[in-house]
Amino acid sequence: MTEIERIYLDNAATSWPKPDSVYLAVEQTMRGNGAAVGRGVFGDSAQATQIVQQARHEVAHLIGARSDSSVVFTNSGTDSLSTAILGLLKPNDSVVTTAAEHNSVLRPLHHLQQVIGVELKIVPCDETGLVSTTDLVKSIDENTRLLVINHVSNVTGVVQSIQELIAAAKAKQPELIVLVDAAQSLGHLPIDVAELSCDLLAAPGHKGSYGPLGTGILYLHPDIVDQVAPLRFGGTGVSSGDIQQPMTMPEKFESGNLNAPAIAGLLAGLKYLKTEQAKAGKENLARCSELLLAGLRSIDGLTLHLPKLIDHRIGIFSVSVESLDAHEVANLLDLTGQVQVRSGLHCAPLHHRQMGTFERGGTIRFSVGRFTTATQIERAVKVLQQVSQPLK
Numbered sequence: 189m190t191e192i193e194r195i196y197l198d199n200a201a202t203s204w205p206k207p208d209s210v211y212l213a214v215e216q217t218m219r220g221n222g223a224a225v226g227r228g229v230f231g232d233s234a235q236a237t238q239i240v241q242q243a244r245h246e247v248a249h250l251i252g253a254r255s256d257s258s259v260v261f262t263n264s265g266t267d268s269l270s271t272a273i274l275g276l277l278k279p280n281d282s283v284v285t286t287a288a289e290h291n292s293v294l295r296p297l298h299h300l301q302q303v304i305g306v307e308l309k310i311v312p313c314d315e316t317g318l319v320s321t322t323d324l325v326k327s328i329d330e331n332t333r334l335l336v337i338n339h340v341s342n343v344t345g346v347v348q349s350i351q352e353l354i355a356a357a358k359a360k361q362p363e364l365i366v367l368v369d370a371a372q373s374l375g376h377l378p379i380d381v382a383e384l385s386c387d388l389l390a391a392p393g394h395k396g397s398y399g400p401l402g403t404g405i406l407y408l409h410p411d412i413v414d415q416v417a418p419l420r421f422g423g424t425g426v427s428s429g430d431i432q433q434p435m436t437m438p439e440k441f442e443s444g445n446l447n448a449p450a451i452a453g454l455l456a457g458l459k460y461l462k463t464e465q466a467k468a469g470k471e472n473l474a475r476c477s478e479l480l481l482a483g484l485r486s487i488d489g490l491t492l493h494l495p496k497l498i499d500h501r502i503g504i505f506s507v508s509v510e511s512l513d514a515h516e517v518a519n520l521l522d523l524t525g526q527v528q529v530r531s532g533l534h535c536a537p538l539h540h541r542q543m544g545t546f547e548r549g550g551t552i553r554f555s556v557g558r559f560t561t562a563t564q565i566e567r568a569v570k571v572l573q574q575v576s577q578p579l580k
C-alpha cells in the first residue's frame with residue numbers, strides 16, 4: 189500500500205516543518221553541549237550562555253528593541269502574555285481589550301476581573317476580526333491603564349491597523365500601557381516596537397519564527413520593567429547570595445534553568461529568517477495562499493470567512509461547510525487524505541460570536557507555511573471537495 193503524504197496545514201498553531209538548521213541546533217545543543225545556561229564557569233556552560241545571548245540579540249534585532257536585555261525568554265506565547273498581564277495589573281485597574289483576542293489574553297484578564305476586581309472592557313471587532321479606531325478610542329478614558337490587542341487574527345488571518353490603533357489610543361490616554369499579542373505576526377510581518385509605540389510585546393517562538401515548541405518571547409520597554417512583577421521566583425545564576433529575586437533584566441523574569449536546546453533551535457529559526465531561502469519561502473507562502481484561496485472559492489457549499497481587504501491578511505483561512513460540523517470535516521480531511529487542519533473555536537470564542545460561527549462550533553482553519561507546496565494545496569483542495577461533496 190502506498191503511504192499518503194501528510195499535508196500539514198496547521199502552521200498557525202505551530203509551524204512545521206522547521207528548517208533543517210533548527211533540528212540540527214536542538215540536537216547539537218542536547219548532545220554536544222548539554223550544559224545549563226548562566227550557571228557554570230566551564231566552557232560548555234559559557235557556550236550555552238552565549239547561544240542564549242545570541243538568540244536574545246536576534247529577537248531584539250527582529251523587533252527593533254534597543255537593548256537585548258529588554259527581551260525575556262518564556263515557554264510560549266501564552267506564558268509571555270500571562271507574565272505581562274498577571275505581573276502588571278493591580279486591584280481595580282481598568283483594562284481594554286478586544287473581541288478578536290485569543291484565550292491566552294482573555295482568560296488571564298477574566299481571572300483578574302474575578303479575583304482582584306480589574307475592570308475589563310471588551311471592544312467589539314467586525315466579523316473578520318478587525319477593530320475600528322472609533323470603537324477603540326470610545327472605550328478608553330483617563331482611567332484606562334492597559335490595552336491588550338492582537339496584531340493578526342488567528343481565526344481569519346486579518347492584519348489589524350495596529351500602529352494607527354495604538355496611536356489613537358495613546359492620543360486619548362497618554363499614560364496608557366500597550367501590550368501587543370504578536371503571536372501570528374512575528375516572523376511573518378515586520379515589527380518595530382518603537383514605531384508601534386508598544387510597551388510590551390508577546391509572541392511564541394514556534395510559529396512564524398520557526399523555533400521549536402516550548403519557546404516564547406516577551407519584550408518589555410525599559411520604562412515599564414519596574415511596574416511588572418515576576419510571575420516566577422527562583423534561581424537565575426546571578427546574585428545568588430541574595431534571597432531577594434534580582435530586579436535586573438532579563439533575570440527578573442527568567443527564573444529556573446532556561447530551555448537551551450529549544451532556544452538554540454529558535455536562534456537557528458531566526459537566522460533562517462534572514463536567508464534567501466526564507467525570502468523564497470515567503471514568496472512561496474503567498475503563492476500557496478492564493479492557490480488555496482482560489483481552490484476554496486471553487487468549492488460549492490463553503491462559506492469563506494475572509495477579510496474584506498484581501499491583502500490585509502496572512503496565510504490563514506477559516507471556512508465553514510454547510511450543515512457539517514467543523515470537527516467532522518477536519519476528521520474527514522485527515523482520514524481521507526491526511527490533510528491536517530485545525531477545527532473549532534481556535535481559542536477565540538468572542539471572535540466566533542462576532543462571526544456568527546460560535547453556535548455551530550467554529551470553523552475549519554487552513555494555515556500555510558513557508559514550506560507548504562503547491563502540490564499539497566492542490567491535493568488538500570481536492571480532498572476538501574471530496575469530503576464536502578455529499579452535501580450537493
Ligand SMILES: Cc1ncc(COP(=O)(O)O)c(C=O)c1O
Pocket residue numbers: 200201263264265266267290292338340341342369371372391392393404
Ligand atoms: C493570537 C494568539 N495569541 C496567543 C497564542 C498562544 O501562543 P502559544 O500557542 O505559544 O501559547 C496563539 C496561539 O495560537 C495565538 O494564535
